[in-house]
Amino acid sequence: MRPRIVEALNGVFDTTIFAFLIPDPAFVYALAIGVCAWLFVRRTKEAGLSQYHALGGVIWGVIGGFVGARFFFLATHYERVIYNYSMLFDLNGATVSWGAYLGGTIAFLAYFRLKNTSPLTYLDVVASCLGLGICVARWSCFLNGDDFGTLSTAPWAVAFPHGSYPFAAQVKLALVDALAPRSLPIHPVQIYGSLKGLLLFAVFTYLWRRNHLPPGILFCLLWMAFATLRFGLEFFRGDVSRGFVGLLSTGQVMSLVIFGVCGIVVASQLVRKRMLAL
Numbered sequence: 654m655r656p657r658i659v660e661a662l663n664g665v666f667d668t669t670i671f672a673f674l675i676p677d678p679a680f681v682y683a684l685a686i687g688v689c690a691w692l693f694v695r696r697t698k699e700a701g702l703s704q705y706h707a708l709g710g711v712i713w714g715v716i717g718g719f720v721g722a723r724f725f726f727l728a729t730h731y732e733r734v735i736y737n738y739s740m741l742f743d744l745n746g747a748t749v750s751w752g753a754y755l756g757g758t759i760a761f762l763a764y765f766r767l768k769n770t771s772p773l774t775y776l777d778v779v780a781s782c783l784g785l786g787i788c789v790a791r792w793s794c795f796l797n798g799d800d801f802g803t804l805s806t807a808p809w810a811v812a813f814p815h816g817s818y819p820f821a822a823q824v825k826l827a828l829v830d831a832l833a834p835r836s837l838p839i840h841p842v843q844i845y846g847s848l849k850g851l852l853l854f855a856v857f858t859y860l861w862r863r864n865h866l867p868p869g870i871l872f873c874l875l876w877m878a879f880a881t882l883r884f885g886l887e888f889f890r891g892d893v894s895r896g897f898v899g900l901l902s903t904g905q906v907m908s909l910v911i912f913g914v915c916g917i918v919v920a921s922q923l924v925r926k927r928m929l930a931l
Contacts (some may be wrong), residue, residue: 655796661814661835675785681793686715695780696861706770708763711846713764714757721756722748729896729903745924750790751907766797773868780875781861787850795843802840803891804828840889849882867922873915880908880915 654675662671676684690711693726697707726749761779765772794800798817812835813819820836823829828837864871887904896903 655726656795657814658798664692666919675796678793678796681796682790685786685789685793688789689782693787694784696781697775697818699775700778702774703770706765706768707775709768710761710764710772710775714761714888717760717763718753721759722750722753724756725749725752725839728752750902771865771868773872776818776869776872777861777864780872781858782854783875784850784854784857785854788847789850790845791847791850794846795841799892800843800846800890800895801892802845802889805838805840807838807840809841811841812836812838819891839891842886842889842891845889849879849886853878853882869928870922873919876915877912877919880912884908884912889925 655675659671659675662675663669671800693711694704694707698704717874729749761776762772765775798819801813801819801822814834814835817836819839820829820833824831824835853875856878857871860874861871866874884905887902887908890904898906901909
């Protein structure tokens with residue numbers, strides 16, 4: 654997808670500079686991980702926590718996130734992987750963000766379990782940083798052209814070039830001619846997702862600095878907020894291949910599950926805190 658965007662922009666502006674200005678999607682993912690990890694380790698020091706354990710948790714979390722993203726893709730797109738298993742080794746595809754979130758969290762917790770150290774205060778620091786990683790990473794999806802939106806007449810709607818994922822989907826639905834230069838304008842859902850991450854980063858940085866809740870609650874609140882926003886954004890998604898369970902997309906089902914589980918944890922911890930105060 655990136656080469657087509659570069660080619661299209663270079664053609665419009667009659668230049669070659671966009672080949673250097675537009676990064677590879679894999680680089681954007683690496684940047685998102687690096688920036689988020691750097692901020693997390695820095696904030697653990699600010700919170701008086703062990704930077705050694707913070708870095709260990711990051712390494713385990715990144716590995717777990719990568720493995721989880723691949724396994725989740727395999728579980729939800731097994732019919733595609735059977736005929737093209739090599740896609741699991743593609744750096745710019747064959748991943749599902751929910752798998753990365755779940756796999757990363759499980760591996761992060763496993764590290765602290767191995768070290769006999771409570772992860773809860775570290776998870777609250779994660780809550781203050783994770784939105785920034787999401788904000789940056791979603792630009793990789795935009796460059797890749799995946800996770801694209803529905804048709805739109807909004808002034809900020811984006812038309813993707815010939816051969817992109819949105820273009821191919823619209824050709825399949827007979828919405829555009831196969832020889833057309835670009836797709837019909839669609840919602841830039843990837844950018845909406847980036848703005849969602851920026852909002853979460855701002856709000857939970859503020860809450861973390863003023864956090865008086867029991868350890869681990871802020872992390873759960875982050876995922877409840879994330880799930881709420883993600884559920885709404887799914888209505889603007891146009892990639893049918895993401896999967897559905899009845900009338901709801903896979904992302905909406907996962908949002909409901911995450912919201913429910915985290916809501917139960919928050920409620921139980923707050924009730925426990927009140928009972929201890931009596």
